[in-house]
Amino acid sequence: MELNAFTTVFQTHEGNKPSSNSQFYSNPQTLSQFARFAKVYKAWKFYRIQLVKEAAQKGLPICCHLFLHYPEDEYVHRLSYQQFLVGTEILVVPVLDKGKKNVKVYFPMGETSDWQHIWTGKLFTEQGCEAWVEAPIGHPAVFVKAGSIIGETFVKNLRDLEIL
Numbered sequence: 001m002e003l004n005a006f007t008t009v010f011q012t013h014e015g016n017k018p019s020s021n022s023q024f025y026s027n028p029q030t031l032s033q034f035a036r037f038a039k040v041y042k043a044w045k046f047y048r049i050q051l052v053k054e055a056a057q058k059g060l061p062i063c064c065h066l067f068l069h070y071p072e073d074e075y076v077h078r079l080s081y082q083q084f085l086v087g088t089e090i091l092v093v094p095v096l097d098k099g100k101k102n103v104k105v106y107f108p109m110g111e112t113s114d115w116q117h118i119w120t121g122k123l124f125t126e127q128g129c130e131a132w133v134e135a136p137i138g139h140p141a142v143f144v145k146a147g148s149i150i151g152e153t154f155v156k157n158l159r160d161l162e163i164l
Helices: 028-043 045-058 074-078 149-160
Strands: 084-086 090-093 102-107 115-117 129-134 141-145
Touching (some): 028 149, 045 149, 090 102, 102 141, 141 149
Antiparallel strands (some): 084 090, 102 129
16 A cells, blocks of 8 residues: 555555455554555645646656666666656655565665655755665655655645644
């Protein structure tokens, strides 16, 4: 659910082999997480609408690998699926391995602004560097461009929806 909240389609595939797969309504904790991340998904709706329009006009993907926006940064070409951008303003580094509680984040070269961790507000100011970031369940490693209207609106919406 955490990863899905930062894609264009927030869906659960409920009913897909229900006897073999956990469903979002399987227990109160999972249902609560689903509800929480539905609000996260709602918090960036304004940006998703903008990105869908841009995608239709320019053909650019909404969720993409970093090399699309940072082609001069040689390091991003070595990254695979570990992290992705939502547009140019949101950087998502999902936990992909069971039991992991932190992730290694790469902040690309060529950025004119700092990246702000949405849960803690911590600023990452160094370009072209890696940092280990805590990402416990419920708080995936997500960053916005510090000072950007998109980032500020997203964080404000998270506060308004009582996620922050």
